Amino acid sequence: MTRAFLVNQGLFQLAWPACVIGAANGVFWTGLLVVGALVLWQLNRHNRHPLDLRMIGVCLGLGFVLDTAWIQLGLLEFAMPWPSSQFAPMWIMLLWVSVALVINHSMAAFKNRLWILAIAGGVGSPMSYFAGSRFGAVEWLAPAWQVILTTGLSWAIVLPLLFWLARDDRASRPAAPPEGMIVNETD
Template identity: 35%
Template structure:
């Protein structure tokens, strides 16, 4: 999928999931994520690497958001089904996985940069979902959840950057396509 289609598609999914969860109708956002993932896989030159990224990213989301839910430091709108995190937040993680070999491919093999971006961007996304849409609520003191998010996202994105580089190496021709260039 083309670089900009991947960036814009993921952002649309983020808004669809967050807004639909905040309004108590998370299935709309989950459907948007499923459509994005399906289209991404359909047109991907790195389908096998993307599939592996889906599994690894799901594990990261399950662990991080599961820990936040278990501690009670973060409450989610529209819990629907919890595994222990709501299925809508896990769908968002899966949609995010579809950026790792495409619009976020520049992070592959750069775990320090990935950790920095994850440690900053992860908490900011949750703060945006909380303050802008009430999709998540930080409990007091909020800094506990923000610190866990920063650490968790830093570790997750660094790990995913290492893994996706390894998986993308199996598709050397695909790495040279324009969709992978900033």
Template identity: 35%
Template sequence: MPDEPGVDGDLAMHWLVFNVLGFQAVWWACVIGAGKGWPWAGPVAAVLYAAAHLQFSPTRRRDVRLLASALVVGLVLDGSLGASGLLTYAAAGEVRHIAPPWILALWAGFALTLTHSMAALATRPWAAAALGVLGGPLAYASAASVAGAVRFDNGMVEGLVAIAIGWGVAIPLLYGIDKHLAKNEREAIA
């Protein structure tokens, strides 16, 4: 919304605040919910946030594409982390090689920040990778220590290194997918 022509500056700032706070609410609902044995809390928060976000988003089509892409990336990355034995997710059940719904809810909420509050990273792949390398492990370590939503089974260092690599690739990959899909859409219209 901030880049939209004719959008009031105050409205743009409110949109960014909503975007950041909405994702934070999803993160806390997912992590605390999973840690407390309420694995439904995060997905419910993510659905409510996504519905509100998409209702008002000036880039709804793009946001939906990124959300779908992030769910696939999340399934692969977090499924791999679980299957490898590096991580155990709270409320994952018996199926370790599939990311639990609350983790996918986190990916959905995160995807909705990519073209809004984190839009500056879209043209800065090294900054996006750096955010992944630093922010990914920090988020998982916080989820482990604050709520017990994640457990590092083969040592925290090994798990955090794998997360850093995965997220360091995932964020630039999502921006690359977004750019590719947008280009294909423009070409289809032309």
């Protein structure tokens, strides 16, 4: 294992407790500090992957929609709901940034193992939300089976999708010409 792998995965592993336990205790700076360190490390020109910024944007957009949906559907309520209790809180968005920054780095080996990611997402996400509830960072408002089914199925789709979107072969291929366009191959 390289130093880059260890730093990336180490900061990723610290992000969850820093954000979740921090939110449970009304403290935002712990998550900001850890995820900020991950961002500085990964977006450094020596460590950055060409798709990192794109994946941060995708994860932030998808994460905002998904975690806001849990609130709007009456499934979950988050502690420290800044900036609004009606939307995914900032500390959850920090976790999405941390996910974005391991996809092309310490967890890149899973880009071609999407079924493993589907299983991990389907099982791991309800466990993560449950652990967060035990710390006091999230409250399950709906019956447990609804929260488990909804978050599990969603993450079973979302996690492999994120890794599929980050596959290098998709980014390095030249764009195909629009259908019906005649391409002169003699130029």
